[in-house]
Amino acid sequence: AQRVTQPEKLLSVFKGAPVELKCNYSYSGSPELFWYVQYSRQRLQLLLRHISRESIKGFTADLNKGETSFHLKKPFAQEEDSAMYYCALIGTGGFKTIFGAGTRLFVKA
Amino acid sequence: SQTIHQWPATLVQPVGSPLSLECTVEGTSNPNLYWYRQAAGRGLQLLFYSVGIGQISSEVPQNLSASRPQDRQFILSSKKLLLSDSGFYLCAWGESGANVLTFGAGSRLTVL
Numbered sequence: 001a002q003r004v005t006q007p008e009k010l011l012s013v014f015k016g017a018p019v020e021l022k023c024n025y026s027y028s029g030s031p032e033l034f035w036y037v038q039y040s041r042q043r044l045q046l047l048l049r050h051i052s053r054e055s056i057k058g059f060t061a062d063l064n065k066g067e068t069s070f071h072l073k074k075p076f077a078q079e080e081d082s083a084m085y086y087c088a089l090i091g092t093g094g095f096k097t098i099f100g101a102g103t104r105l106f107v108k109a
Numbered sequence: 110s111q112t113i114h115q116w117p118a119t120l121v122q123p124v125g126s127p128l129s130l131e132c133t134v135e136g137t138s139n140p141n142l143y144w145y146r147q148a149a150g151r152g153l154q155l156l157f158y159s160v161g162i163g164q165i166s167s168e169v170p171q172n173l174s175a176s177r178p179q180d181r182q183f184i185l186s187s188k189k190l191l192l193s194d195s196g197f198y199l200c201a202w203g204e205s206g207a208n209v210l211t212f213g214a215g216s217r218l219t220v221l
């Protein structure tokens with residue numbers, strides 16, 4: 001069965017500190033992995049996807065198939081990064097995107 | 110450009126009353142359409158998805174149903190609401206094969 005696990009419900013860091021939001025997945029094939037973000041009073045939106053292999057707003061995520069992980073990282077957190085972050089996957093040729101429970105990131109001044 | 114509209118934004122309904130949440134997409138054709146429920150600590154739960162007019166796939170047994178009467182219209186309904194139907198409902202669309210979802214602003218339903 002497809003499953004996305006985000007072990008941390010809340011992550012609090014100081015401004016300028018590194019941040020890592022963990023995501024592990026369960027899928028028998030080769031899924032596509034995503035990070036979506038929801039800022040306060042804004043719509044849920046795509047942050048990045050693993051096939052793009054790009055950095056968005058300083059965030060990067062590397063797909064580790066051996067560990068079935070797709071952790072989101074940023075070397076220096078900013079206050080404007082405070083938001084709800086969801087890890088998600090979609091299976092090969094599938095129509096369904098499965099989301100994790102989400103991690104709320106709070107960046108303190 | 111493509112836009113997605115979802116309404117009503119908030120709704121307070123008594124137990125046992127019917128429900129209709131509507132979602133429409135503009136600027137695209139034959140989108141994949143989705144209904145999710147967002148609950149604190151539980152993430153986004155996929156309720157229904159549709160890959161074409163009249164084609165509805167249900168993910169979880171529940172008190173809700175979905176319909177797609179037109180290409181870019183997706184409706185979430187219930188004949189009799191339960192207290193447990195309270196929550197935040199999100200509509201989303203994606204281009205067939207593109208895999209990225211674009212979400213609506215959401216509808217907050219409170220059942221009393």
